[in-house]
Amino acid sequence: MAVWFTRSRFMSHHLKREVGLLGLNNPSFWSSFTHHNSSPLENCRTPETVFSIRRFESTKAEKQLDSRFDDDENLILDFPGGKVTFTPEMRFISESPEKRTHCYRVLDDNGQPSMCSSFEQISKEVAVKMYSNMVTLQIMDTIFYEAQRQGRISFYLTTIGEEAINIASAAALTTNDVILPQYREPGILLWRGFTLQEFANQCFGNKADYGKGRQMPIHYGSNKHNYFTVSSPIATQLPQAVGAAYSLKMDGKDACVVTYFGDGGTSEGDFHAALNFAAVMEAPVIFFCRNNGWAISTPTTEQFRSDGIVSRGQAYGIRSIRVDGNDALAVYNAIQAAREMAISEQRPILVEALTYRVGHHSTSDDSTKYRPVGEIEHWRVARDPVTRFKKWVERNDWWSDKDESELRSSVRKQLLHAIQVAEKVEKPPLADMFTDVYDRPPSNLSEQEGLLRESIKRHPQDYPSDVPV
Amino acid sequence: MLLHELLLFEALQEGLEEEMERDPRVCVMGEDVGHYGGSYKVTKGLATKYGDLRVLDTPIAENSFTGMAIGAAMTGLRPIVEGMNMGFLLLAFNQISNNCGMLHYTSGGQFTIPVVIRGPGGVGRQLGAEHSQRLESYFQSIPGIQMVACSTPYNAKGLMKAAIRSENPVILFEHVLLYNLKERIPDEEYVLSLEEAEMVRPGEHVTILTYSRMRYHVMQAAKTLVNKGYDPEVIDIRSLKPFDLHTIGNSVKKTHRVLIVEECMRTGGIGASLTAAISENFHDYLDSPIVCLSSQDVPTPYAGTLEEWTVVQPAQIVAAVEQLCR
Numbered sequence: 001m002a003v004w005f006t007r008s009r010f011m012s013h014h015l016k017r018e019v020g021l022l023g024l025n026n027p028s029f030w031s032s033f034t035h036h037n038s039s040p041l042e043n044c045r046t047p048e049t050v051f052s053i054r055r056f057e058s059t060k061a062e063k064q065l066d067s068r069f070d071d072d073e074n075l076i077l078d079f080p081g082g083k084v085t086f087t088p089e090m091r092f093i094s095e096s097p098e099k100r101t102h103c104y105r106v107l108d109d110n111g112q113p114s115m116c117s118s119f120e121q122i123s124k125e126v127a128v129k130m131y132s133n134m135v136t137l138q139i140m141d142t143i144f145y146e147a148q149r150q151g152r153i154s155f156y157l158t159t160i161g162e163e164a165i166n167i168a169s170a171a172a173l174t175t176n177d178v179i180l181p182q183y184r185e186p187g188i189l190l191w192r193g194f195t196l197q198e199f200a201n202q203c204f205g206n207k208a209d210y211g212k213g214r215q216m217p218i219h220y221g222s223n224k225h226n227y228f229t230v231s232s233p234i235a236t237q238l239p240q241a242v243g244a245a246y247s248l249k250m251d252g253k254d255a256c257v258v259t260y261f262g263d264g265g266t267s268e269g270d271f272h273a274a275l276n277f278a279a280v281m282e283a284p285v286i287f288f289c290r291n292n293g294w295a296i297s298t299p300t301t302e303q304f305r306s307d308g309i310v311s312r313g314q315a316y317g318i319r320s321i322r323v324d325g326n327d328a329l330a331v332y333n334a335i336q337a338a339r340e341m342a343i344s345e346q347r348p349i350l351v352e353a354l355t356y357r358v359g360h361h362s363t364s365d366d367s368t369k370y371r372p373v374g375e376i377e378h379w380r381v382a383r384d385p386v387t388r389f390k391k392w393v394e395r396n397d398w399w400s401d402k403d404e405s406e407l408r409s410s411v412r413k414q415l416l417h418a419i420q421v422a423e424k425v426e427k428p429p430l431a432d433m434f435t436d437v438y439d440r441p442p443s444n445l446s447e448q449e450g451l452l453r454e455s456i457k458r459h460p461q462d463y464p465s466d467v468p469v
Numbered sequence: 470m471l472l473h474e475l476l477l478f479e480a481l482q483e484g485l486e487e488e489m490e491r492d493p494r495v496c497v498m499g500e501d502v503g504h505y506g507g508s509y510k511v512t513k514g515l516a517t518k519y520g521d522l523r524v525l526d527t528p529i530a531e532n533s534f535t536g537m538a539i540g541a542a543m544t545g546l547r548p549i550v551e552g553m554n555m556g557f558l559l560l561a562f563n564q565i566s567n568n569c570g571m572l573h574y575t576s577g578g579q580f581t582i583p584v585v586i587r588g589p590g591g592v593g594r595q596l597g598a599e600h601s602q603r604l605e606s607y608f609q610s611i612p613g614i615q616m617v618a619c620s621t622p623y624n625a626k627g628l629m630k631a632a633i634r635s636e637n638p639v640i641l642f643e644h645v646l647l648y649n650l651k652e653r654i655p656d657e658e659y660v661l662s663l664e665e666a667e668m669v670r671p672g673e674h675v676t677i678l679t680y681s682r683m684r685y686h687v688m689q690a691a692k693t694l695v696n697k698g699y700d701p702e703v704i705d706i707r708s709l710k711p712f713d714l715h716t717i718g719n720s721v722k723k724t725h726r727v728l729i730v731e732e733c734m735r736t737g738g739i740g741a742s743l744t745a746a747i748s749e750n751f752h753d754y755l756d757s758p759i760v761c762l763s764s765q766d767v768p769t770p771y772a773g774t775l776e777e778w779t780v781v782q783p784a785q786i787v788a789a790v791e792q793l794c795r
Contacts, residue, residue, distance in 0.1 A: 178544060212577040221576045228543060229576035233567050239533035240540025240568070247544035250496070250522060273533030280528060436578040437613050439636040442664070442711050 105324035111391025161358030164385035172335035176255035200422035238274035245283035264295025278348035292357035325353030326385035480622035484629035499551030535561035555590030556602035570613030593645035601769035627661030672702035690786035
């Protein structure tokens with residue numbers, strides 16, 4: 001509890017200092033100005049003139065007493081919010097930096113670690129698990145996408161091109177860290193042990209789905225995996241993440257919150273307020289932006305004019321980093337470091353991962369309508385994060401071609417089986433349409449359920465045969 | 470029974486403090502709720518007692534601190550969100566509708582959202598159109614939330630406690646002009662039900678249904694009506710979602726005449742929904758059509774005289790009852 005009172009104690013202490021520094025208690029400060037009023041130089045009140053007048057006074061003594069000049073003899077003044085240095089130059093800050101913020105990467109396009117890269121070595125076990133999960137995610141996406149095209153599920157959206165972001169970030173966290181996803185992060189659930197069957201159950205909306213068939217496909221949620229249920233509206237999870245971090249902070253837990261969003265999500269008002277809140281509240285939350293270049297058909301050039309998302313971190317007082325999102329090791333290292341800072345220093349961190357959305361936005365989209373096929377193919381093949389990481393793992397003699405083909409065929413088989421099973425499992429019963437709206441069904445909902453059941457009894461031929469009554 | 474006297478805003482504060490004392494997961498967030506003590510003093514003294522993390526001052530972004538409360542609730546806390554004025558919660562509509570009301574359902578019951586969203590609303594004294602909103606009309610359709618309106622210090626404290634203890638998201642509507650009402654309430658702890666209406670004055674001739682500030686206009690009209698020989702039954706419906714159709718129904722079955730007096734606009738207000746619910750359920754017991762007195766479909770004017778005429782006055786209530794009982 002003592003920690004939580006520190007904030008108010010600090011505030012009152014800070015206020016006392018500020019009032020003192022305003023010089024309101026210091027008569028000599030004001031009198032020195034009135035003295036200069038009667039000087040012959042009174043008409044040319046440029047700052048330089050004021051400085052030079054002061055120089056003729058006893059400068060040494062004044063400098064000792066006077067904290068209102070910085071080391072370069074520039075006048076500093078207090079305003080609410082702190083001290084600022086004045087400048088006689090009217091200079092506008094440029095709309096874009098001279099150089100864009102650098103992007104941290106460990107492995108080059110051939111999976112070779114660069115000489116001066118700062119990264120922590122990961123064990124063979126972790127590396128192999130990471131790689132296997134990336135492959136599983138890729139295959140899962142391909143097969144479920146095909147299933148949608150065949151009409152077996154109604155909707156799907158893929159994570160192709162962002163496997164490193166999904167798996168590597170999950171690998172750097174613990175299961176106590178709370179995840180608030182947007183919708184392109186099923187890899188985190190996969191890493192945490194969500195089975196292919198569980199994924200299939202949600203997509204088919206059957207009785208075994210934890211969401212009881214109420215949400216559309218890919219809106220996974222699992223409280224036991226600390227993965228908050230996906231909600232379609234963009235960026236609503238960002239302020240919720242701050243709230244979850246606030247809860248962890250209150251309990252003093254050794255865990256943080258990680259929330260994901262795309263480049264498009266940063267335009268929402270919730271993004272601004274969540275980052276602002278997190279900074280003010282010193283909440284242990286990692287804001288992970290998957291800048292994949294596209295928000296459905298809107299490219300980033302039409303989404304914002306800033307230097308990506310990382311440049312906004314400092315605007316909110318948040319420590320930030322830009323990483324190569326297609327480099328699994330870079331993402332792993334950055335998140336590991338971010339987590340450490342977020343928890344031990346109780347502060348938010350902003351991570352911008354640059355990547356590319358190789359797939360269409362979803363099964364309702366055909367991205368060849370607004371971007372060149374050549375561009376998509378380039379990123380799918382030459383810049384594939386899975387292949388890149390594979391090269392590094394193979395070079396360490398931790399993976400062979402045999403392992404590869406075994407894994408791929410095994411996952412494929414498991415997935416097809418999971419889909420077959422999920423398809424056959426019963427749908428949730430009618431009663432589940434009315435439960436969980438509240439903790440207990442109220443009378444009006446029970447009444448509505450009764451009316452519906454009567455209607456079904458009267459017209460049984462209109463009711464779907466695979467939904468139990 | 471031991472009683473103590475206090476004002477409505479103090480009753481709310483007492484309820485809030487008792488719940489914060491009882492359950493360490495209860496926390497408050499909103500603008501100026503901490504050191505300032507809240508714009509209507511409902512959270513006065515709480516930040517000093519519980520610290521400024523548990524009574525949190527937020528930046529000005531309603532959608533965001535409501536979202537924050539939802540995230541905190543899903544992670545195990547029991548937050549109370551204060552809208553400085555209910556009207557500002559329109560900015561939080563996305564979080565309230567799409568997430569607060571929905572996530573328990575869409576997550577398959579895995580996550581609960583035990584938040585309380587409260588604040589002053591209704592038509593005040595020349596607060597201007599934007600600060601005179603009646604949000605109960607807009608929120609009543611959202612599935613998954615409950616709504617209650619307090620009107621006396623006694624029910625304010627009881628409803629506050631009930632709302633905090635509920636596992637569902639609850640919106641507690643307070644009224645800007647009722648905060649200084651005085652009443653003697655029990656020393657002993659009590660919690661009211663979120664789904665019960667309050668019988669204010671039993672009677673035989675007509676059922677008058679009302680809530681919040683209009684209760685007082687109705688009671689004023691009741692005095693006149695009694696002098697004129699009428700015997701109105703006055704019910705403060707208190708629960709706006711769901712309606713307490715049990716109490717209301719029993720009354721309709723007794724008097725056969727219904728008058729609804731509300732502060733909402735005529736179109737799409739609580740009165741409109743209540744009229745539909747009563748017609749549907751108790752049609753056979755009605756001797757005449759339901760009469761609903763509401764505010765006009767206009768933004769609340771600033772001029773005091775005009776503002777007075779957008780709100781239902783006791784004289785209109787008296788006239789309506791006389792008409793109804795003819």
